[in-house]
Structures are given as structure tokens and as C-alpha cells.
């Protein structure tokens with residue numbers, strides 16, 4: 001290959017990379033839908049019908065909470081992570097589930113999070129929880145709005 005060809009293919013390569021880069025950042029910058037603005041970005045894209053309170057589901061949520069959440073959202077840990085008492089008064093069930101299921105996406109794309117992030121030592125990790133797990137956690141928050149009573 002002579003020098004001219006070489007320069008030409010290098011140029012083509014650069015052009016392609018630029019194109020690809022602009023495509024992917026384009027999809028990142030897609031405007032949030034009205035649902036996403038209110039209820040967060042993630043796998044939950046429709047209203048969740050909560051129905052009658054379900055103590056068994058809340059119990060499962062309580063177990064999940066102590067395994068996956070307590071280490072950051074436990075009592076007296078408001079410098080590690082925001083306190084979650086009366087959470088459902090501030091956030092919808094769907095927002096809460098999207099935060100649990102897609103914390104990284106939320107922190108990158110949702111205005112409520114991109115502004116909030118400063119001030120905490122860690123970010124909220126993705127823990128491979130399932131939609132059913134997130135729903136159980138919502139039931140726990142719903143039936144125990146004041147977490148850690150007696151603290």
C-alpha cells in the first residue's frame with residue numbers, strides 16, 4: 001500500500017469513528033418522554049397498579065431491603081445515601097422501581113439524579129434485581145412509610 005492509500009484509509013477510519021460516536025451520543029441525548037420525566041428511566045415504562053396492600057409481598061421486600069439496601073440506606077447513614085423514609089410521598093412507585101433496576105442509567109440521564117449526585121461518597125450500584133424484587137421493595141416502603149421505627 002502506498003502512502004497516499006494509507007492516509008486515505010486512515011481518513012476513512014477517522015470519519016467512521018466520528019460518525020459512530022455522534023450516533024451513540026445522539027441516542028443518549030434522546031429527550032425523555034413525559035412518563036420518564038415523572039417516573040424515571042428504566043424497564044418500568046407503564047403505570048404499576050398497586051392494588052390492595054400485600055403483607056406477604058412487603059415481607060419479601062423487607063428481606064430484600066436488609067440484603068441489598070440497608071448497607072447504604074440504613075439508619076443514620078444520610079451522608080452515604082439519601083434517607084428513604086416517606087419515599088413514596090416524594091417518588092412514584094414506578095420511579096422507585098426504575099431507580100432500583102437502573103441506577104446507573106438514572107444517574108446519567110434523569111434530571112432529578114444528575115443534579116442530586118454531588119454530596120454522596122458512592123453512587124447507587126446496579127445489583128441485578130428483577131422487576132418482581134423492585135415491586136416487593138415498593139410494597140415494603142408502602143406498608144412501612146417510616147422505615148426503622150424506634151431509631
Ligand code: HEC
Nearest residue numbers: 068069072080081082096099107113116117120122123124
Ligand atoms: C452502595 C450504596 C447503595 C446501595 C447498596 C443502595 N443505594 Fe440507593 N442510593 C445510593 C445513593 C448514593 C443514592 C443517591 C444517588 C443519586 O443521587 O444519584 C441512592 C438513591 C436511591 C433512591 C432515590 C431516593 C430519592 O429520594 O430520590 C432510591 C429510591 C434508592 N436509592 C433505593 C435503594 C434501594 C431500594 C436499594 C436496595 C435494593 C438501594 N437503594 C441500594 C446508594 C445506595
